[in-house]
Amino acid sequence: MFASSRTTPMQPVSLPPRADPHDFAGLRINGPRLHQRLAELATIGAIPGGGVARLALTDEDRLGRDQVVAWMRELGLAVSIDRVGNVIGTRAGREDLPPVASGSHIDTVRTGGILDGNLGVLAALEVIATLNDAGIRTRRPLAVAFFTNEEGARFAPDMMGSAVCQGSLDLESALAAVGIDGRSVGEELARIGYAGEATPGLDAYAFVELHIEQGPVLDREGITIGAVTGVQGISWTELTLRGVSNHAGTTPIALRKDAALVAAEITVALRRIAVELGPPQVATVGALTLRPNLINVVPNHALMTLDLRNTDEARLQESERRAFAAVAELAAREGVEVSQRSLARFAPVEFDERVIHRVERFAQALGHSVRRLPSGAGHDAQMFAPRCPTGMIFVPSVDGISHNVRERTDPAHIEAGADVLLQTLLSLAEE
Numbered sequence: 001m002f003a004s005s006r007t008t009p010m011q012p013v014s015l016p017p018r019a020d021p022h023d024f025a026g027l028r029i030n031g032p033r034l035h036q037r038l039a040e041l042a043t044i045g046a047i048p049g050g051g052v053a054r055l056a057l058t059d060e061d062r063l064g065r066d067q068v069v070a071w072m073r074e075l076g077l078a079v080s081i082d083r084v085g086n087v088i089g090t091r092a093g094r095e096d097l098p099p100v101a102s103g104s105h106i107d108t109v110r111t112g113g114i115l116d117g118n119l120g121v122l123a124a125l126e127v128i129a130t131l132n133d134a135g136i137r138t139r140r141p142l143a144v145a146f147f148t149n150e151e152g153a154r155f156a157p158d159m160m161g162s163a164v165c166q167g168s169l170d171l172e173s174a175l176a177a178v179g180i181d182g183r184s185v186g187e188e189l190a191r192i193g194y195a196g197e198a199t200p201g202l203d204a205y206a207f208v209e210l211h212i213e214q215g216p217v218l219d220r221e222g223i224t225i226g227a228v229t230g231v232q233g234i235s236w237t238e239l240t241l242r243g244v245s246n247h248a249g250t251t252p253i254a255l256r257k258d259a260a261l262v263a264a265e266i267t268v269a270l271r272r273i274a275v276e277l278g279p280p281q282v283a284t285v286g287a288l289t290l291r292p293n294l295i296n297v298v299p300n301h302a303l304m305t306l307d308l309r310n311t312d313e314a315r316l317q318e319s320e321r322r323a324f325a326a327v328a329e330l331a332a333r334e335g336v337e338v339s340q341r342s343l344a345r346f347a348p349v350e351f352d353e354r355v356i357h358r359v360e361r362f363a364q365a366l367g368h369s370v371r372r373l374p375s376g377a378g379h380d381a382q383m384f385a386p387r388c389p390t391g392m393i394f395v396p397s398v399d400g401i402s403h404n405v406r407e408r409t410d411p412a413h414i415e416a417g418a419d420v421l422l423q424t425l426l427s428l429a430e431e
């Protein structure tokens with residue numbers, strides 16, 4: 001575990017001389033080294049089936065953080081940890097300019113794969129290692145970050161650390177957020193030793209994140225690189241339904257106030273709304289708990305979540321309007337009380353055309369197939385998009401599976417994505 005001092009002085013890496021200082025085009029990341037780090041990080045919080053459970057700010061997250069911070073220091077990065085636990089490792093440039101930043105998250109859902117988030121962080125570290133090996137000092141500094149609680153699976157909202165870092169969520173609200181187990185972000189940061197001293201912030205010249213697609217498009221079309229155009233809007237709501245518990249054998253159907261029935265009807269209504277609105281609208285009830293959760297008792301309490309997403313803000317609002325109307329109507333019909341709380345709300349984000357174009361160009365130059373596509377999942381990059389030129393690189397997810405221990409990406413695609421990241425970061429850092 002780390003002591004609470006959160007900044008180490010910049011350690012200059014001694015750079016071997018390079019034959020041609022402008023020959024970046026031939027530069028490639030070291031695939032085996034990247035795969036080795038991914039496999040090593042995957043041992044922390046490993047779960048059956050080949051996945052990982054490192055919910056934000058748990059002991060497993062702390063161990064993962066310790067490992068990545070150790071790698072950052074080995075690579076000569078100056079490590080800074082801020083008050084919401086974001087970790088930023090900086091490599092000095094030839095000039096003292098705003099850095100080109102990359103990174104992602106290392107927290108996972110409870111049934112996570114080994115690549116979601118982790119690939120973006122470790123590929124960015126692999127870029128640093130590659131530049132160290134090649135003796136390249138970029139004009140601008142490079143910053144590699146991992147952000148606290150991107151997943152939002154334990155604490156809402158998701159993208160919490162990057163939102164605080166880029167000023168769209170205030171620090172105090174983030175620290176006060178209470179998780180599914182009743183503990184707050186502030187308490188848990190202190191407990192695991194990651195309540196840093198730095199004021200959150202990263203004024204980047206540009207931000208580029210490599211991530212697995214987590215959807216089926218690239219895999220189905222046999223395309224290696226996705227040049228991500230933006231991230232769809234996300235609306236998360238928690239519903240509490242309060243009915244009346246009673247005997248399952250003696251209570252006539254007409255007299256019931258059954259919270260489970262309403263939860264089920266809301267789940268069905270959400271699917272209907274998504275189908276009516278058509279793609280790319282999606283709607284999910286991902287969490288549902290009943291009380292008292294016994295075979296012979298009519299449930300008096302249901303706690304459930306709604307996750308609505310669309311690339312178009314007006315249509316996302318339409319899905320919210322329809323969903324909330326259905327909730328009110330279905331609850332009233334059963335005589336169940338309902339209260340709702342917004343957990344997260346992010347408008348759709350568009351990435352910077354110059355970054356998207358550069359990703360396409362480098363993918364093509366490296367001989368990889370590439371297409372543009374929007375992201376269905378939320379990402380830390382979306383928090384940077386309003387503040388600096390931002391983009392993302394996707395690599396295919398086998399069968400489009402993610403948030404699942406079976407999440408996989410072909411190792412060659414991982415290397416291709418990391419090479420495109422290397423070239424994109426280098427070109428931005430030389431500007």
Ligand code: GLV
Binds near residue numbers: 379
């Ligand atoms: C984050 O992984 C999300 O999109 O829910």
Ligand code: MN
Binds near residue numbers: 105116211378379
């Ligand atoms: Mn992710």
Ligand code: MN
Binds near residue numbers: 109116151377403
């Ligand atoms: Mn995820």
